[in-house]
Amino acid sequence: MKALITGGAGFIGSHLCEELLRRGDEVTVIDDLSTGRRKNIKHLESNKNFKFVEGTILNYELMKGLVDECDIVYHLAAAVGVKFIIDHPLKSMQINVRGTENVLELASKDKKKVLLASSSEIYGKKENGLFKEEDDRVLGTTTISRWSYSCTKALDEFLALAYYREKRLPVVIVRLFNICGPRQTGRYGMVIPRFIEQALSGEPITIYGDGKQTRSFTYVADVVKAMTELTNHPKAVGEIFNLGSGEGITICELAKKIRELTNSRSEIVYIPYEKAYQEGFEDMRHRVPDISKAGNLIGYWPQMKLDDMLKKIIQSVKQE
Ligand code: UDP
Numbered sequence: 001m002k003a004l005i006t007g008g009a010g011f012i013g014s015h016l017c018e019e020l021l022r023r024g025d026e027v028t029v030i031d032d033l034s035t036g037r038r039k040n041i042k043h044l045e046s047n048k049n050f051k052f053v054e055g056t057i058l059n060y061e062l063m064k065g066l067v068d069e070c071d072i073v074y075h076l077a078a079a080v081g082v083k084f085i086i087d088h089p090l091k092s093m094q095i096n097v098r099g100t101e102n103v104l105e106l107a108s109k110d111k112k113k114v115l116l117a118s119s120s121e122i123y124g125k126k127e128n129g130l131f132k133e134e135d136d137r138v139l140g141t142t143t144i145s146r147w148s149y150s151c152t153k154a155l156d157e158f159l160a161l162a163y164y165r166e167k168r169l170p171v172v173i174v175r176l177f178n179i180c181g182p183r184q185t186g187r188y189g190m191v192i193p194r195f196i197e198q199a200l201s202g203e204p205i206t207i208y209g210d211g212k213q214t215r216s217f218t219y220v221a222d223v224v225k226a227m228t229e230l231t232n233h234p235k236a237v238g239e240i241f242n243l244g245s246g247e248g249i250t251i252c253e254l255a256k257k258i259r260e261l262t263n264s265r266s267e268i269v270y271i272p273y274e275k276a277y278q279e280g281f282e283d284m285r286h287r288v289p290d291i292s293k294a295g296n297l298i299g300y301w302p303q304m305k306l307d308d309m310l311k312k313i314i315q316s317v318k319q320e
Contacts, residue, residue, distance in 0.1 A: 001025045004070035006057050006103060007077030009036030011184040012117070012176070016074060016224045017044055023228065025049070030066055032056040035080050040183050057099035060106075067106040072231060075103045076117045078153075081188025082146065086277055089145040096152035104159055108169040115231050116160045120177040120244065120287055121150040130290035133175070133240045140282050147282075157240065170237045172230050177244025177289045180309060181220030182316035192217065192310070195255055196317050199264035206269055208276040209283055211252030216288045218245040219304035219312075229298040236297060242289035245302045261310050 003020050007013045008029030013036065020027050021044065028051045029041060044050045055062045057077045067073060077099055079085055079092030100116070107114045123131045124139040124147070137154065139147050163169040186194035198205045223243050230236040249257075255268050273281040294300035304312075 001072060002070045003027050003072050003074060004066050005029050005074045005076060006099075007031055007036060007075075009033060009038060009041050009052070010076060010080065011040065011181070012179055012220055012224065013074075013076045014040035014044075014183055015181065015220045016076070016227060017041060017050065019221075019224045019228055021047055021049055027051070028053065028066060028070060030055055030057060030063070031077065035084060035188060037185075057102055058094065060102055063102050064106055067103070067112065068110075070112065072113045072115070073103055073107050074115045074117075074227065074231075075100065078117065079149065081190055082277065083187075083189030085149045086145055086281075089148055093148055093152050096149070097155055100156040100159060104163045104169065104171075108163050108167045111167075111169055113170040113172070113231060113237075114160065115227055116156060116171060116173045118157055118173050118175045118240070119149070119153045120175055120242070120289065122153055122157070122175055123284075123287070124150050125282060125284050127286060130246065130288055131242065132290045133242055133293055144280055144282055161238070164238045172236045173240040174227060174230065174243045175240065175289075176223065177242065177287065178215045178217050179220050179223050179244075180217050180313060182313060184220075184313075191215070191251065191254065192258075192313060193317065195258045196262065196310075196314055199258050199262040199266050200314070200317060202264065202266055204269040205255045205259060205266050206271050206276070207251055207255055208271050209273050211255065211270065212250050212285075213283055214248040214250050214286050214288060215254075216245040216248045217306060217309065218243070218302050219309040222302040222304055226294060226298065226300045229300070230294065233298055239293075241294040241297075242291050243294060243300070244289040244291060246288060246291050247306070248286070248288040249306065257307070258310060261307070262314055
């Protein structure tokens, strides 16, 4: 199987490359290295089944050649991180919408399967309960740029489903919930690498808001395995799956845990959202998925426990 991974030099993409190569696939990566990093895939570049192309998914001609050469597209290229989206709203929307349209249109010519990486941002600020795939979305006003991300990802999903229904393009959609692991950078706002770097360097650990917001964290290896299994399952076509973990933790508890596991003496400080991001910023209070749909179809159940994943990530940050 020849796989094309858009955004393959990113954190999740680079782990997906490893998984597919391990399974014997040929892998081509296209990445513009805007948030992805060449060093994420450096160790793969000597593999004869691996190819890296530096370029953007907005380049239609380039994408045409790459899609023509592959059997399946894993479409991961997207704007990443709350901080990046707030700092670059226009670029984020262009990449997420035009880029995805390019991928779907090109893949539909020969009906090549597309896995679309969507996001838990889709659900917006829904307050309680586990998030199920068919739940309503609850979004804020358009003057708050965070919500644009949710809308662009929703448009991606609408587009993918429309290509599936009207053009018979086989698509599989996964909504990713706070994935973490080695190579994730804190530069675009992600909380775990930020807290670990702060704790290891003795800097204050910065909790935004009151720290009572909840998230559930999933180890990247569990997620890329599920992605490949879903793309191989005929019943996953035309469907949407949450991929995350059903166990939530507050950000305050997370900060304490990381402080403890790193034996850090960093103080824990609270920063108002408007200082951390921008005036009027709205956070999701609660974000924990119901993962039974993927569980029932492919037996998806994340294996790695939070303490173990944090230990692994701490180790890899120390090595870097
Ligand atoms: N967060 C925090 N300190 C940081 C970075 C993030 O308290 O230095 C919080 C953030 O406000 C959010 C949670 O941690 O409530 C998860 O943030 P992240 O950006 O990793 O993911 P998302 O908000 O997309 O779930």
